[in-house]
Amino acid sequence: MTQPTPSLDLTSCDREPIHVPGSIQPHGILLALDPETLSIYQAAGETEGTVGRAVDGLPGEYAEAVLGAQAVHLIRSAGVQSTEPLYLGNIPAPADPSRHLDVTAHRRDGIFILELEPSTPHPETAAQTLATVRRISAELDAAPDLARLVQAASREFRRLTGFDRVMIYSFLDDGSGAVVAEAKADSLDPFLNHRYPASDIPKQARALYLQNLIRVIPDVDYRPAPLVPPLNPTTGRPLDMSDCSLRSVSPIHVQYLKNMGVAASMSVSLVVDGALWGLIACHHAAPKLVPYELRESCKHVGQILSQQIKAREDAERHRQTARLSVARDEFLEGLARAGSTENGLLDAAADLKKLIPSDGAAVVFRGKVSQAGHALSEAQTRELADRLLQSDLSDPFATNSLVRHHSPAEAYSAQASGLLATVVSHEDPLVLLWFRAEHIETINWAGNPHKPAEPGKGMGQLTPRTSFETWKETVRHQSRAWSLAEVEAARRLRRAVLDLRQQAALKELNVQLRRTLADREVLLSQKDLLMREVNHRVQNSLQLVNSMLHLQARQTSDAQVKAQFEEATRRIMAVSTVHQHLWRSDQIQSIDFGSYLEELREGLLEAWGKAWAEHIKVHAGQVLVPTNEAVVLALVVTELLTNAVKYAYAGAPGPIDVIAREDGQRVLRVTVKDQGVGMPGEAAPKSGLGSRLVRSLIGQLGGELEVKSQSPGTAVILTVPLAARATR
Structure with missing residues (x-):
């Protein structure tokens, strides 16, 4: 049974190792x-008429023996290290000094x-050549747009x-190319606006065009001159000739x-932003050495042309970006006025359509669809969004042929x-879509791009197409392409809508x-009111107890019992003063301890008599002390003052200073200082109620008590670390 012949195409060109052909022109x-x-590893070319030696006799020889001392001097003095060919100069041909040779050199793989x-x-001098290039540069600079530039x-x-023919050939997004400008002899058929399939210039050829900016074929009927030997003796591989002209x-x-x-032919690469934009392709009907x-x-x-193309494209992109930015800002202002970003978007599909030039637009939010155009x-729109x-x-996501993807x-x-x-959010589904209608286009191909390639006669390889006659193709299911500026506008709009949504969420x-804070303030106000009422009642209760103790003290004739009643009365008064202070204050979380000490002094003077007032x-x-610590501190200070009044001056009035200040890291220091006789051992019984009370209270506060005997008098220093900073 005869097997069917598989269809052939030129994609095998992509695998052709064109950088290691093993021969030269x-x-x-x-x-x-x-x-x-500078000993010779490999040689190629017609060497007998140039250097007077057969090519197969050159490997193993030294360059000076073959080319002469002048050539070696050029090589040594140039110090070539780069892979990019460097022009070394001009030398006479060793076999015929009347002829001269241009010498270039580069390095590859050592x-x-x-x-x-x-x-x-060259018919022109260097100055004339420079003037020509300047004139061409000025001519290109004067072109008003990209079409007239090329x-x-x-x-x-x-x-x-x-x-005979010079074409400006531009690569398209799909890999094919188009002739966007042409200058030719009148006798030639035009190729302007003709399209060429991607297979005409395979991938590895494009890579070399990006690497080598110029490529010349003086005579297509040449017979390749092989390298001798075929493999490089140092690497054991074919010589990489990627950079060889x-x-x-x-x-x-x-x-x-x-x-x-x-x-x-000759081709000059046009490189824009590091990518191969296109080629200047030159054809001639007869052999032509350049x-x-x-x-x-x-x-x-x-x-120069590459730079001009970049400048024109950048300028057009900038104009587009500026227009789209103005439209985006106006669109976002409308959304901001709408109050709700999502509802504003659902109501603004028509404005969305105007934002980026399109034939239709849609907003899909949580399954709801709003469309325009x-x-x-x-x-169908909901399915696309999903x-x-x-x-x-x-x-x-941008495509000018949606059917290829869906x-x-x-x-x-x-x-x-x-x-x-653009998907604004996956979590809270929001998608913005723009549509462009079908743009039916007739493409003029230089030959049928879909015709299968044919095997060469007697060869196991493909042959390129033989026809370049105009072949028209009608392309459907495609729209006008989205520009980079339009895609960027969609990206920026997504970010802006995200920002608006985040601002709205933050506002809410x-x-x-x-x-919540208002509710908390109400609760705190109610709590403060309740606490003030509690403090008022506690104060009243303490005053009642105090009155009863006063009554009991007056009724007893036992001096020791009477003294104990008076001590208890002073302690209750100290606590009562705290609650009285809190009841009158707007702040129940803390009290001003300095102000409280003044009130405590007034209360104690009522018991000790006006003789002590001065x-x-x-x-x-102002020292803010948390409420729970203030009551304990009040009792300690009362005990210390009572002790000083009783013992410093043997019961007679004398100077007593109470000093309170906050030192550094929330540490309160209270000093009770007198100028009396000092504190004898019997004056501070360690087993008395007052001493036990002071030690217990200081333990609760985590504080320390230090007694310093002075001359004269005694200073008792209470150091207490305060709790978290109190607020007024």
């Missing part, structure tokens, strides 16, 4: 050298590669080089040019062949927080 000579000794080409006298470039490039050309590309009727000096001028003009059914929400997209889109390609969408949170003095600034 024979109009020059290539020598692979040891970078230190090998020094020398290329020698015939030097053709057309001027093709015209000036043809004038500079003399090729003499590198032999792919047989498929040679046949391709022959099929076009081209005898010589001298090194002219090639350098062409390379320079190509770089050429809209799909709600079910597909986007199921992905992990954070960047906008086959059901064929049903509504008339309304929405193109889609630009602040409202809730203020409401002797007991309080020195204290």
Whole structure:
């Protein structure tokens, strides 16, 4: 049974190792050298007429023996280290000094590669060449837009080089290319606006175009000159000739040019932002040698054109970005006025459509759909939004052929062949979508791009297509492409809507927080009112107890019992004063201890008599003490004052100072100081109620008590770390 012949295409070109062809174009000579000794590893080219030696006799020889001392001096003095070829100069051909050779050199994989080409006298001086390049640069700079820029470039490039046809070829997003400008001889058929499939320039060829900015084929009918030996003896591999201008050309590309009727070609790369934007493609109907000096001028003009293309594209992108930014700001102002971002978006589908030029727009929020313009059914729009929400997209999704990504889109390609969408939120589902209607386009291909390739006669390889006649194709299910500025506008809108939603959420949170704080203030106010009432009642109760103790003290005749009643009365008065202070204050969480000490002094003077009034003095600034600590401190200070009154001056009035201040890290120091007789041992019985009470209370406070005997008098210092800072 005969097996069917599989269809063939040129994608096998992508696998062709064009950087290691193993041969060169024979109009020059290539020598692979040891970078230190300059001994020859490999050689290629027509060497007998140039250096007077057969090519197979060159490996193992030294460069000086083959090329002469002048060439070696050029090589040594240049100090070549780069992979980019460097022009070393011009030397006479050893076999015929009347002829001269242009010498370039570069390094690759530790090998020094020398290329020698015939030097053709240039009709212009260096100054004239520079003037020509400047004139071309000025001509390009004057072009008002990209279309007229590339057309001027093709015209000036043809004038500079003399090729029959010069085309400006631009790569498209799908890998194909289009001729966007052309200057040609009148006898040639035009290729302007013709499209070429991606397979015409395979991937590895594009990589080399990005690496080598100029490529020349002087004669497509050349016979390749092989490297001798084929493998480099130091690496055991074919010589990598990626950067060689003499590198032999792919047989498929040679046949391709022959099929076009081209005898010589040159291409100059156009690189914009590090990417291969396109080529200046030059064709000639007869063999044509391009001298090194002219090639350098062409390379320079190509770089000028690349910069001009970048400037035009950047300017257009900037204009688009500025317009879209103004539209976005107006759109967001409308959303802000709407109050609710989501409801504002649902009501603003028409404004969303105007924001980014489109034929339709939609907002999908929590399953709700709002649309404007050429809209799909709600079910179709919701399905698209669901597909986007199921992905992990954070960047906008943009396509000018939705059917390639979502086959059901064929049903509504008339309304929405193109889609630009951004998922604002996956968690609280919100998707913004823009649609572009189908744009039916007729493409003029240079030959049928879909025709299967054919195997070469007697060869196990493919041959390029032979026809370049205009072949028209009608393309459907595509829209106008979304620009980078439009995609960026969608990205920025997403961020802005997210910010608006976050601001709205924060605003709502602040409202809730203020409401909670207001409720808390009411509760605290109620609590304060209740606590003041409690303090008032406690104070009244303590005053009642105090009155009863006073009554009992007057009724007893026992001096010791009477003294105990009076001590108890003073202690209760100290506590009562705290509660009285709290009842009168607006703040129940803390008290001003300095102010409290003044009130305590007044209360104690009522018991001790006015004779003590001019002797007991309080020195204290504002010291805030938590309420729970204030009661305990009040009792301790009362005991210390009572002790000083009883013992310092044998019961007679004398100077007593009470000093209170806060030191540093919330440490309260209270000093009770007198100028009396000092504190004898019997004056402070360690087993008495007062001493036990003071020790117990200081233990509760986590404080320390220090007694210093002075001359005269005694100072008792109480140090207490306060709790978390009290507030008024």
